[in-house]
Amino acid sequence: MSDYSTVLPEKATHRQTRTFNQQLVLRALYDDSPLSRADLARLTGLTRTSVSDLVGSLIDDGLIEEVGRGRSSGGKSPILLRVAPEGRLLIGLDLADSQFSGAVVNLRGDILRSMQLPLEGLDGDAAVELVFRLVDALRAGDRSPLLGIGIGAPGVIDTRSGTVRWSVNLEWADLPLGPLVESRYGVPVVVANDSHAAALAELTFYRRPRPNNLIVIKVGRGVGAGVILNGQLFQGDGYGAGEFGHVSPAHGGAPCRCGREGCLETRASMRALIDAARTVEPTITDEIGLAAAFHAGVTGVRQIVLDAARELGSAVGWLIGVLNVRHVLLVGPVAALGEDWLAEVRRSALSSVLGLLAQDTQIEFGHVHDDVVVLGASALLMEQQLGLGLAR
Numbered sequence: 001m002s003d004y005s006t007v008l009p010e011k012a013t014h015r016q017t018r019t020f021n022q023q024l025v026l027r028a029l030y031d032d033s034p035l036s037r038a039d040l041a042r043l044t045g046l047t048r049t050s051v052s053d054l055v056g057s058l059i060d061d062g063l064i065e066e067v068g069r070g071r072s073s074g075g076k077s078p079i080l081l082r083v084a085p086e087g088r089l090l091i092g093l094d095l096a097d098s099q100f101s102g103a104v105v106n107l108r109g110d111i112l113r114s115m116q117l118p119l120e121g122l123d124g125d126a127a128v129e130l131v132f133r134l135v136d137a138l139r140a141g142d143r144s145p146l147l148g149i150g151i152g153a154p155g156v157i158d159t160r161s162g163t164v165r166w167s168v169n170l171e172w173a174d175l176p177l178g179p180l181v182e183s184r185y186g187v188p189v190v191v192a193n194d195s196h197a198a199a200l201a202e203l204t205f206y207r208r209p210r211p212n213n214l215i216v217i218k219v220g221r222g223v224g225a226g227v228i229l230n231g232q233l234f235q236g237d238g239y240g241a242g243e244f245g246h247v248s249p250a251h252g253g254a255p256c257r258c259g260r261e262g263c264l265e266t267r268a269s270m271r272a273l274i275d276a277a278r279t280v281e282p283t284i285t286d287e288i289g290l291a292a293a294f295h296a297g298v299t300g301v302r303q304i305v306l307d308a309a310r311e312l313g314s315a316v317g318w319l320i321g322v323l324n325v326r327h328v329l330l331v332g333p334v335a336a337l338g339e340d341w342l343a344e345v346r347r348s349a350l351s352s353v354l355g356l357l358a359q360d361t362q363i364e365f366g367h368v369h370d371d372v373v374v375l376g377a378s379a380l381l382m383e384q385q386l387g388l389g390l391a392r
């Protein structure tokens with residue numbers, strides 16, 4: 001168990017104090033439940049009376065619930081509490097792939113139902129309409145209390161204002177996506193870059209204990225990283241942190257969708273691998289075909305995939321050299337390529353950095369389900385609305 005007592009801002013009003021203390025209780029329960037009221041008092045540093053009062057109103061609000069009794073240490077056995085998984089529902093969207101995916105998610109990150117709508121080359125306003133259709137369909141007939149909508153989208157996203165500054169795939173530039181969705185549905189909306197969202201999903205739902213620092217690299221249609229530093233998502237000065245898929249180590253090379261040439265994405269993304277593999281094996285048209293040919297040992301395909309893994313690996317080595325982050329996770333459709341691909345990325349990354357850093361760096365697959373962006377967008381919403389999720 002960890003210590004949840006934190007410092008309250010000076011000159012806090014009564015209401016601020018109460019909200020702050022409520023978040024302490026909620027956070028402690030979210031990370032370590034089930035807990036008794038006595039456990040909560042010890043962990044948060046609040047008095048037993050305050051804890052009972054806060055717990056009472058959180059139960060009334062549907063956010064926490066009693067889950068039986070714990071072991072007695074002499075007197076009456078204590079009632080145990082936890083965050084009510086369905087106390088609020090969230091809608092998470094992933095707009096980073098060739099189809100838009102969405103899901104209704106509970107506070108534990110369980111997916112209650114999900115849906116996909118094919119993008120079919122839509123962009124601009126038509127793609128915004130598709131976002132509305134997806135949310136309408138997910139909302140249909142459901143009256144559960146909705147905490148809000150979290151959106152993971154490709155490109156450079158200003159999460160503060162919910163603006164897509166630039167998304168090459170969708171032809172969105174300075175699009176106020178967050179405000180548009182918010183005014184249509186009347187609930188809070190957050191928008192984040194898809195790789196940033198993936199990093200939040202890993203941090204919030206799958207990593208125990210939570211690492212302070214974490215790099216999550218998403219390889220799918222594109223290549224991007226989400227960087228967690230000191231328990232917080234690091235977005236950079238212009239929200240573009242982790243856009244290393246558009247770094248071109250050597251000038252020149254194949255044209256990239258971003259308008260430049262030779263970006264890492266033109267060689268190491270799944271899209272690039274499928275295109276390259278098709279030149280030796282014309283039947284390969286998608287990720288499944290690529291992975292099957294790779295696993296079957298088709299000579300040319302194996303070479304193409306492993307060369308790309310090495311190239312990605314040296315870029316990962318640069319990240320490790322700059323940040324000295326010990327946990328590096330790879331997520332997204334690329335997980336279909338399996339351990340052979342990962343081993344090559346790892347070998348290449350670790351052989352390109354100082355031995356001292358390499359020896360305690362772990363490069364692994366993350367929680368690779370297709371839902372990682374949906375869950376990450378939900379995690380960001382939970383953090384903003386309830387103070388849950390991110391490291392203390």
Ligand SMILES: [Zn+2]
Nearest residue numbers: 246256258263
């Ligand atoms: Zn590029």
